[in-house]
Amino acid sequence: MSSPLPLPPKRNPQRKAKPSLAPPAARTRLGIRLSALASTGQLKLQFCKSCLEFAYPPREACPRCLIDDLEWSPISGLGEVIATTAIRATPNLYFRDRVPWRIGTVLLDEGPIVIAHLHGCCATGDRVRARLQLDKSGQAVFFALPEIENEFMNDDAQLREMTNDPKHRRVLITDARTPMGAALAAALADAGCRSIFAGVAELWRRDALLDDLSSFPKVELVRLDLTDTDSVRECAGEFGGKVDILINTAEYLRPGGFIDRRGLAAAKDEFETNVFGFMRLAQFFGPPMRARGSDGIDSASAWVNSLSVRSLSSWPEFGCNSACHAALLSMSQCLRGEFAGSGVRVVNVFSGPLETEWHDTLPPPKVAPSRLARELIAGLQRGLEDIVVGDVAKDIMSRWRDNPKVLERELAAGGGIDG
Amino acid sequence: MPDSPRQSYDGIAAVAPVTVPYERFSNRSAHWWLLKTLRGLMESAQIEPGKIDGLAVSSFSMHPDTAVGFAQHAGLELRWLEHIPAGGASGPIALKRAARAVQSGDASIVACIAGDTNHIQSFQRMTAGFSRFSLDAAYPYGAGGPNAYFALLTANYMRQFGATRKDFGHIAVCQRQNALSYPFALMKTPLTLEQYLDARAIADPLALFDCVMPCSGGEGFLVMRDETASELGIGSVRILAAFERHNAFADDPIQFRGGWVRDRELFWHQAGVSPEDIDLLQTYDDYPVISLMQMEDLGFCSKGEAADFARCRDLTNSGQFPHNTTGGQLSTGQAGAAGGYLGLVDAIRQLTRSALGKPVPDARRAVVSGFGIVNFDRGVCSSAAALSSQDS
Numbered sequence: 160m161s162s163p164l165p166l167p168p169k170r171n172p173q174r175k176a177k178p179s180l181a182p183p184a185a186r187t188r189l190g191i192r193l194s195a196l197a198s199t200g201q202l203k204l205q206f207c208k209s210c211l212e213f214a215y216p217p218r219e220a221c222p223r224c225l226i227d228d229l230e231w232s233p234i235s236g237l238g239e240v241i242a243t244t245a246i247r248a249t250p251n252l253y254f255r256d257r258v259p260w261r262i263g264t265v266l267l268d269e270g271p272i273v274i275a276h277l278h279g280c281c282a283t284g285d286r287v288r289a290r291l292q293l294d295k296s297g298q299a300v301f302f303a304l305p306e307i308e309n310e311f312m313n314d315d316a317q318l319r320e321m322t323n324d325p326k327h328r329r330v331l332i333t334d335a336r337t338p339m340g341a342a343l344a345a346a347l348a349d350a351g352c353r354s355i356f357a358g359v360a361e362l363w364r365r366d367a368l369l370d371d372l373s374s375f376p377k378v379e380l381v382r383l384d385l386t387d388t389d390s391v392r393e394c395a396g397e398f399g400g401k402v403d404i405l406i407n408t409a410e411y412l413r414p415g416g417f418i419d420r421r422g423l424a425a426a427k428d429e430f431e432t433n434v435f436g437f438m439r440l441a442q443f444f445g446p447p448m449r450a451r452g453s454d455g456i457d458s459a460s461a462w463v464n465s466l467s468v469r470s471l472s473s474w475p476e477f478g479c480n481s482a483c484h485a486a487l488l489s490m491s492q493c494l495r496g497e498f499a500g501s502g503v504r505v506v507n508v509f510s511g512p513l514e515t516e517w518h519d520t521l522p523p524p525k526v527a528p529s530r531l532a533r534e535l536i537a538g539l540q541r542g543l544e545d546i547v548v549g550d551v552a553k554d555i556m557s558r559w560r561d562n563p564k565v566l567e568r569e570l571a572a573g574g575g576i577d578g
Numbered sequence: 579m580p581d582s583p584r585q586s587y588d589g590i591a592a593v594a595p596v597t598v599p600y601e602r603f604s605n606r607s608a609h610w611w612l613l614k615t616l617r618g619l620m621e622s623a624q625i626e627p628g629k630i631d632g633l634a635v636s637s638f639s640m641h642p643d644t645a646v647g648f649a650q651h652a653g654l655e656l657r658w659l660e661h662i663p664a665g666g667a668s669g670p671i672a673l674k675r676a677a678r679a680v681q682s683g684d685a686s687i688v689a690c691i692a693g694d695t696n697h698i699q700s701f702q703r704m705t706a707g708f709s710r711f712s713l714d715a716a717y718p719y720g721a722g723g724p725n726a727y728f729a730l731l732t733a734n735y736m737r738q739f740g741a742t743r744k745d746f747g748h749i750a751v752c753q754r755q756n757a758l759s760y761p762f763a764l765m766k767t768p769l770t771l772e773q774y775l776d777a778r779a780i781a782d783p784l785a786l787f788d789c790v791m792p793c794s795g796g797e798g799f800l801v802m803r804d805e806t807a808s809e810l811g812i813g814s815v816r817i818l819a820a821f822e823r824h825n826a827f828a829d830d831p832i833q834f835r836g837g838w839v840r841d842r843e844l845f846w847h848q849a850g851v852s853p854e855d856i857d858l859l860q861t862y863d864d865y866p867v868i869s870l871m872q873m874e875d876l877g878f879c880s881k882g883e884a885a886d887f888a889r890c891r892d893l894t895n896s897g898q899f900p901h902n903t904t905g906g907q908l909s910t911g912q913a914g915a916a917g918g919y920l921g922l923v924d925a926i927r928q929l930t931r932s933a934l935g936k937p938v939p940d941a942r943r944a945v946v947s948g949f950g951i952v953n954f955d956r957g958v959c960s961s962a963a964a965l966s967s968q969d970s
Contacts, residue, residue: 242733
């Protein structure tokens with residue numbers, strides 16, 4: 160059984176922060192395929208359809224018949240630990256700071272042998288479930304977990320290096336005066352957050368949402384207006400060094416595309432909040448988070464973007480909003496590059512229309528803010544990089560993966576989500 | 579289909595064992611160590627550079643050169659050139675291939691050399707980018723390098739066959755005894771079993787004295803016809819048998835045996851002797867467990883019994899089972915690919931009565947075994963050679 164992670168002690172402000180370190184990131188192009196799978200929590204290995212055998216490590220051809228059409232196929236990950244070691248000496252600075260580090264050889268039921276990071280509960284001879292997990296370098300690794308889950312499984316120190324579990328972490332919700340902000344605050348409190356900084360513009364203006372927010376445990380309302388550079392700077396000055404997980408919930412949403420809109424006022428407001436707001440956050444919260452990415456069990460851990468699935472392909476009924484989110488998606492990719500090596504993961508949560516006033520005109524299914532919050536937190540606990548929430552988002556995502564040009568035409572033809 | 583018998587190596591001699599004294603760290607390049615080795619070969623055999631028309635070279639740190647660039651750097655005009663990237667298996671492989679080259683007339687005198695330089699960060703850089711499989715599936719797991727993968731093999735071997743840390747310690751302690759008289763060993767203080775057992779843990783169950791120390795160095799020898807050796811008036815050894823084997827037992831879930839198992843029957847048959855006739859055994863000792871594995875897989879004892887076999891024998895040069903006569907890599911240091919030559923070069927010395935350290939009394943026959951390249955979770959290359967003195 161795992162034991163619960165104690166609340167980390169308060170930091171000594173005079174102590175030197177640990178430098179940002181990451182495990183080895185170099186992979187072959189085929190190896191990066193594993194990282195792409197891990198980013199969404201999938202487990203597949205190459206499979207030869209003639210030999211009916213899996214191949215691992217990633218290869219250019221089947222080692223039995225040399226045919227080169229190995230297919231990435233799902234595999235259970237179930238298997239047995241056949242040997243373990245605890246590494247106590249390594250020249251790699253990331254691991255050197257974390258020894259002893261346990262790894263093991265796992266014989267998967269379907270045949271392949273993998274070297275895996277080991278959960279503290281897993282010993283030689285144990286049945287385990289190996290899954291792909293992004294490590295702090297952002298690349299995939301195998302992690303072997305107990306076959307049967309236990310209560311504090313996610314508290315394991317090695318596993319926690321690979322996940323973004325909000326437990327005992329401090330979270331900033333950038334725009335909490337939204338249905339999603341309130342839902343997140345409630346769910347994060349349940350998930351064991353240490354503190355929740357709820358960013359609110361015009362803090363003096365009280366309303367029901369704000370009263371609701373204040374009622375949750377661990378919530379601290381903080382003044383944060385994403386359209387105001389000074390406000391973002393001031394907020395980062397006070398809280399930037401304490402934010403372990405930043406969740407950008409900002410959303411300025413108006414329907415409409417470009418031809419039928421008069422002037423640029425609405426578009427400017429949308430871009431000001433959604434796009435330039437993101438840039439302000441990156442400029443002022445990025446540096447302190449990047450500096451704390453490897454700083455112990457409660458290090459800075461994740462930057463989360465709430466994206467519309469419209470970021471993938473324009474949905475003309477919300478054309479300007481689609482453009483904002485396409486920009487945000489591109490910016491999130493850039494941010495991943497800028498955070499690379501720091502240990503801070505950029506997580507994108509794609510959802511379809513939320514159950515909010517600006518989506519009144521759309522038929523169900525729509526995503527309830529509480530569901531979005533729940534799945535976002537589950538994705539952080541699992542260590543995902545891309546989280547897709549709700550039926551509409553899943554549908555659009557799978558069509559986009561299948562053929563982005565067909566999806567573009569179907570959406571442009573007004574077929575909308577039903578194609 | 580069983581392997582067909584090999585032709586003999588009659589008439590071919592290995593001569594001129596050369597070691598360039600090891601250094602822990604060096605600011606020289608690999609080329610310097612390799613050229614120093616070549617120069618040593620010429621001095622040892624009293625030949626001009628122009629006489630060498632074949633070259634086999636092994637090195638991890640020649641980058642960006644290959645054997646071709648190195649040959650030009652060395653000013654050698656060659657009609658036979660081989661790069662052997664088999665790490666710890668390189669020595670017997672070079673010997674075997676060079677012997678065939680001379681036998682067939684493709685070359686007259688082949689210089690077989692291995693060497694590496696060890697800069698402060700060399701070893702870390704090499705393990706970090708060692709191979710595709712290592713990049714994707716091994717190194718990111720704790721970055722322990724070979725220590726971690728061999729810890730897994732050792733843990734499994736102990737569990738499967740009941741070997742203990744004490745058994746591994748016996749190997750290391752006896753080798754240190756040998757190293758005390760070998761002038762080029764880097765570790766020159768006696769090692770007790772207690773010190774071995776109490777040493778700092780590296781990757782469980784491995785501790786400090788299970789692991790080799792990376793260093794700089796060069797090793798080499800020449801291969802030529804018997805007549806050529808006689809004309810030059812230098813001591814030589816005969817090659818009774820040799821083999822190389824790569825990627826054997828790929829389906830074993832974890833390595834508990836190596837390619838030697840596949841070849842040992844033909845090997846002993848070709849050598850015309852049996853394990854009891856062997857006066858000294860040089861195993862590749864990157865970790866003691868691998869030495870035990872070689873004793874089993876080459877047929878000195880049965881599978882799983884090497885711990886018992888070694889435990890009740892004195893493995894020092896004056897003992898009843900002389901093993902790793904220089905102290906092995908565990909006590910002399912691991913000079914990169916030269917580690918794959920260390921045992922072979924000293925076996926030639928022992929059999930030509932020119933031992934630098936304590937000689938193995940009346941040594942007539944030696945077996946030298948190689949093991950190299952942990953590409954993912956196991957060593958891929960294995961090799962061995964049986965040698966005899968000219969008077970046996």
